[in-house]
Amino acid sequence: MESEKEMEQVEQAQAKEGEAALDPVQIALVEALIFAATEPIGFEELAAVAQIEIGELHAIMEVLTTKYIGESSGIELVRVASKFQFRTKAPFAPFIREMRAGMPRKLTGAALETLAIVAYRQPIVRSDIERIRGVDATPTLNTLIERNLIKIVGHQSTVGQPALFGTTDEFLKLFGLNSLAELPTLKDLRELETMPADPISNDHEGEQPADTIEAQQPVLS
Secondary structure (H helix, E strand, C coil): CCCHHHHHHHHHHHHHHHHHCCCHHHHHHHHHHHHHCCCCEEHHHHHHHHCCCHHHHHHHHHHHHHHCCCCCCCEEEEEECCEEEEEECHHHHHHHHHHHHCCCCCCCHHHHHHHHHHHHHCCEEHHHHHHHHCECCHHHHHHHHHCCCEEEEEECCCCCCCEEEEECHHHHHHCCCCCHHHCCCHHHHHHHHCCCCCCCCCCCCCCCEHHHCCCCCCCCC
């Protein structure tokens, strides 16, 4: 009987024979579309975007599937509910989990809104942020401080001397800025508003309206 490795070599040889009869540009295009898709993508969508026949697409998928079977590849092409998706091979899962554990978490919409207010209005006190957003800013400010994106830059000369917040060098680094002078202008932001928006997500879950929050002793004053 042929060993598993020999069978794999036969499959790869057959795939190369089939690949020779296909357009390499179309193979690369389908590969790129699957790679770029954020969710599993089906035959019909692939065929429509790549503008190729379903029969030819089936042949391309066979070539790509075989291409990623080899031991030299860390990823594989899998079929999920009649759709296709690239994913990392199971033996590498522990290493990927370890890498992701050390990566910073994505900012929620609420955190990004608060960060934008601080960036454009700094130095700014918490009460002004809450007046603009209409919700309690304490949890979000604490998160941004923990992420080293904002810091206390002083205190306002009013009753209670509330903390003034400003952005950090880490903020500039995260957004690829050399200085605050490179922040988009209001004109740039208005142009962005004309772009299609993402589906609304529940980023404000857990936030309370600022006018309904009872007196508390937040970490930040």
